[in-house]
Amino acid sequence: MLSDPVPLPAILGQSRTAHRRAAGPAVTGHATGLPDPADVTSLDDLVARLRLLKAWSQDMSYAAVTRIVNDRWRRAGRPDSELTTRSTVAGYFAFGRSRLDEDLLVAIVTALHPEPEYAERWRRTLRMIRGDATAAASVDARCDLSTGPEGFVGRGAELRHLDELAGARRIVVVQGMAGVGKTWLARHATHRIGGCRVRLAADLRGFGAGPPACPSAVLAGFLRRLGLRYDQIPRDLAARRAAYRALTRDVPVLVVLDDAADEHVVAPLLPGGPDRVVVVTSRRALTGLRGAAHLPLTALDPAASLDLLRRVAGAARIDADVAGARRTARRVGHHPLALSIIGRHLREHPDWPGVDYARPVALVLARGVRSGLAASVGRLPDATGHVLRLLALHPGHDIDCRAVAVLADMTVDTARTHLDTLVRAHLLQHSSTGRYSLHELARGYAAEAVRLEEPASQVRAATGRLFGYYRRTAAVAVARLSAAGRPQSCRAGPSPTPHTVAEARRWMADEHANLLGLTAHAVARGSTGLAYDLVMTLWRYQRGSGAGSRCPRSSELGDHAGRAERQYANEYPADRRSREEA
Numbered sequence: 001m002l003s004d005p006v007p008l009p010a011i012l013g014q015s016r017t018a019h020r021r022a023a024g025p026a027v028t029g030h031a032t033g034l035p036d037p038a039d040v041t042s043l044d045d046l047v048a049r050l051r052l053l054k055a056w057s058q059d060m061s062y063a064a065v066t067r068i069v070n071d072r073w074r075r076a077g078r079p080d081s082e083l084t085t086r087s088t089v090a091g092y093f094a095f096g097r098s099r100l101d102e103d104l105l106v107a108i109v110t111a112l113h114p115e116p117e118y119a120e121r122w123r124r125t126l127r128m129i130r131g132d133a134t135a136a137a138s139v140d141a142r143c144d145l146s147t148g149p150e151g152f153v154g155r156g157a158e159l160r161h162l163d164e165l166a167g168a169r170r171i172v173v174v175q176g177m178a179g180v181g182k183t184w185l186a187r188h189a190t191h192r193i194g195g196c197r198v199r200l201a202a203d204l205r206g207f208g209a210g211p212p213a214c215p216s217a218v219l220a221g222f223l224r225r226l227g228l229r230y231d232q233i234p235r236d237l238a239a240r241r242a243a244y245r246a247l248t249r250d251v252p253v254l255v256v257l258d259d260a261a262d263e264h265v266v267a268p269l270l271p272g273g274p275d276r277v278v279v280v281t282s283r284r285a286l287t288g289l290r291g292a293a294h295l296p297l298t299a300l301d302p303a304a305s306l307d308l309l310r311r312v313a314g315a316a317r318i319d320a321d322v323a324g325a326r327r328t329a330r331r332v333g334h335h336p337l338a339l340s341i342i343g344r345h346l347r348e349h350p351d352w353p354g355v356d357y358a359r360p361v362a363l364v365l366a367r368g369v370r371s372g373l374a375a376s377v378g379r380l381p382d383a384t385g386h387v388l389r390l391l392a393l394h395p396g397h398d399i400d401c402r403a404v405a406v407l408a409d410m411t412v413d414t415a416r417t418h419l420d421t422l423v424r425a426h427l428l429q430h431s432s433t434g435r436y437s438l439h440e441l442a443r444g445y446a447a448e449a450v451r452l453e454e455p456a457s458q459v460r461a462a463t464g465r466l467f468g469y470y471r472r473t474a475a476v477a478v479a480r481l482s483a484a485g486r487p488q489s490c491r492a493g494p495s496p497t498p499h500t501v502a503e504a505r506r507w508m509a510d511e512h513a514n515l516l517g518l519t520a521h522a523v524a525r526g527s528t529g530l531a532y533d534l535v536m537t538l539w540r541y542q543r544g545s546g547a548g549s550r551c552p553r554s555s556e557l558g559d560h561a562g563r564a565e566r567q568y569a570n571e572y573p574a575d576r577r578s579r580e581e582a
Contacts, residue, residue, distance in 0.1 A: 034113065037125040038215065038264065039237040044095050046125060050108070051093050057112040062090045068111035069104070076382060102126055116381050117262050127211055152188045153311065154304030155181070158295060162189045162279070165293050171270070171278040173286045176297035177426040177439065178207070178372030179337030182281035183258050185297060193277055196254035200225060202269070206261030207283055207375040215268045219244050222269075237268060245272030257281070261379070263288040283376050285424045299334035299439070302326065308336065309355075312343025317355065324356030331360050333440035337372070338364040361444035373445045376425055387418040388427060389454055390462050391438055392446035395521040396514030398437040406469040407462050435510070467530055470518055473498070473507065474537045480504035482540060508541055 035052040054060060063086050070083045084104060092100060092108055105126055109119045162185070165172045174182045190199075202218045205211070219240040223233050226247045234240050248271035260266050260282040266289060270278060280286065285294065300308065309325055310318045318325045332338035341364045346352060357363060365373075377385055387408050391399070394407065405415040419436055422428035429437045438446065450459060477498045498504035515538055522531035 034118070036264075037122050038268075040125050041129065041236065043097055043100060043129060046100070046122075046129060047093060047095055047097065050105075053109065053112050054093065060112060062086050062093075065089050065108055065111045069107040072107065072110070099130065100126060116379070117264075120261070120379070121264055124212060124214070128214055152184060153307045154300050155185055155188075155297075158185060158297065159189055159192075162295060163192065165295070166193045166277045166279075169274065169276055171280065171289065171292040172295055173289060173292050174279065174281045174295045174297055175283070175285055175426065177442070178283055178376055179335060179369055179441075180297050180299065180426075181336040182283075182297055184336070186256055186258065186279050186281050190254060190256055190279060193254055196252045196277060198226070198248065198251050198253040199256075200253065201256035201258065203258045204260045204265055206259045206265065207372070207379070208259065212261055212265070215265055216240055218269055223247070241268045244269075247272075248276070249273040251275070253277075255279070259283075260286065262286065283426055285426075287424070300336055300339070302329065302334065305329040305334045305339055308339045309343050309346075312340055313346035313355075317346055317350075321355040324354050328355055328357045328360050331357070331440060332364055335364075335369075335439070335441055338369055338441060341367045341369070361440060364441065365444055365448070369441055370445060370448075373427075373442065376427060377445075377449075380421065380425060380427075384418045384421045386454075387415070388422055388442075389446050389450040391428075391436075392443055392450050393459065393463050394466065394514075396511075396517040398431070398435040398514070400435050400510070403466065403469060404436070407466045409462070409465060433510075467518060467522070467527075470511070470515060471530060471533055471537075474511070474515055474534065474541075477504035477508050478537050478541045481508070512538075512541075 034056060035049045037046060037049050040046045040049055054065075066084060066086045066089045069089065073083055074080075084107075088104070089108060091097070092105065102123060106119045106123050109122045110116070113119075162172060162174070166189070174186055176182050190201075200222050202213060202221065204213045204218070216237040219237070220233050222244055223240065224230070226244075228243070228247075234243055250273055251271075252275045253271045253273070255269065255271055255276065255278045257266055257269055257278065257280045260280050262284065263286050266280055266286065270276075280289070280292070286292065287294075299305075306318065306322070306325060306329065309329065328342060329339060332342065338360070342357065342360055345363065345367070346355065377388065380388070387404065390407050391404070394403070399407075401412055401416050401419060404419060405412045408415060408418075419428060419430070423430045423436075427438075427442050429439060431437070480498055480501055481504050498507050515534060519531060519534040519538065522534060
């Protein structure tokens with residue numbers, strides 16, 4: 001993917017000697033000696049690396065590997081008839097095989113080294129070897145970077161920051177969730193970057209529907225664009241990397257690597273000289289890419305959201321109902337791809353009544369956003385995907401780590417590990433106060449997935465744990481803040497108790513809006529006892545602390561109280577009469 005009208009004979013003349021001298025080291029997985037399958041070209045070579053991995057894992061026995069594989073498959077719902085055996089696993093370490101099953105190979109690698117990204121590298125290598133390489137090796141090496149995309153809006157601060165980093169000849173990782181506009185920004189920014197005689201780009205297809213682009217195939221395309229003939233291009237990854245670095249060592253070069261899955265795909269594609277600008281886009285943080293600057297990309301601001309809608313749907317259509325357009329933009333979290341889908345829908349349906357969509361998230365999920373989010377979720381460990389789905393059960397705006405631990409029935413440390421994984425995948429937002437929130441589209445996707453992929457009994461159990469946690473902890477916190485002391489009825493259950501007045505005040509301030517949301521949810525579902533307890537707890541808190549005047553949703557409490565009181569009276573008439581007589 002090169003856009004360089006300048007002939008390259010001078011560059012090649014300066015660099016071919018260096019290319020012949022270059023002998024860069026093979027790409028390795030880790031400095032600790034973890035075997036890297038990236039440059040393997042045959043099944044026997046892959047088996048050799050697998051044997052090295054077994055040795056690296058302190059020579060775990062075949063029986064132990066089999067047990068770990070089967071345990072994980074059972075948890076994933078695989079029937080016993082489809083489990084593996086010790087002899088089958090042992091056969092994967094024998095030379096002379098004609099084929100390897102992809103799922104079993106990845107399961108064996110995961111048993112020896114439980115790191116999902118590392119196991120995915122083995123999957124990619126096996127696909128390359130067995131013939132799936134046809135698609136992976138298909139890399140377009142002719143991308144025009146001379147002009148930016150049409151319809152670009154906003155992102156002024158991000159563009160200025162990227163310009164500064166490019167001026168310092170840095171590696172820049174533009175990171176963000178699917179559809180947030182990473183490729184858009186990269187293309188718009190790179191046409192502004194000057195001083196680079198060679199301009200290369202590749203779509204790495206890290207989260208696409210087909211196989212990801214093979215780094216070796218990308219390098220072959222780059223080398224062709226740098227002037228090498230087909231018969232001059234080395235056959236293996238290490239030699240191609242050495243040639244590429246030699247040819248770019250003394251040349252000002254701009255390289256754009258779009259949609260990278262991980263650092264290991266990017267590393268072989270970095271040019272060799274210091275006079276370079278590399279722009280990488282990814283849905284992951286790529287924190288392991290040494291020397292890289294990171295540019296997180298989030299949602300558009302409200303003004304840019306309206307501007308995008310005007311450009312796609314037509315200014316007259318949006319200006320006729322600006323308030324509705326703003327509500328729709330807010331409901332999809334000011335997400336660029338979602339706004340573009342809404343705009344196209346309006347343009348294609350001129351008779352559509354107004355711009356104020358009641359359920360815009362459902363529309364944009366059905367028109368492409370769902371597949372993008374599914375590709376991101378598909379790269380997560382199963383347990384992390386489970387946590388993401390359960391987060392959709394929380395009716396509030398944000399959540400802390402302890403509540404997630406209760407929701408998912410795990411320790412706080414385990415919950416924090418999963419939450420950090422979701423943040424790195426840009427499926428979850430982490431605020432400076434330590435709380436977590438789902439983007440509107442991620443919440444919509446997770447809400448669909450939890451209905452389809454989680455057993456109803458587990459959903460009920462998770463919801464019960466979460467609501468019970470809030471019910472108990474809120475009662476304890478309010479009791480701490482009142483003169484009545486801690487009620488004995490709150491001692492039961494595993495909820496963490498705010499031990500001091502300061503802790504109780506902080507917890508209630510953080511959770512006040514969420515407790516209102518839970519109360520509304522309980523009232524709507526007819527959970528009479530829960531709704532009544534939450535209403536009474538919030539009533540005492542707002543009356544004693546003055547929080548009602550500071551919370552924009554506190555006026556809802558009166559409505560919830562009336563409904564909860566009527567439900568409670570209908571369900572427990574004797575209890576109401578006794579309270580009235582008292």
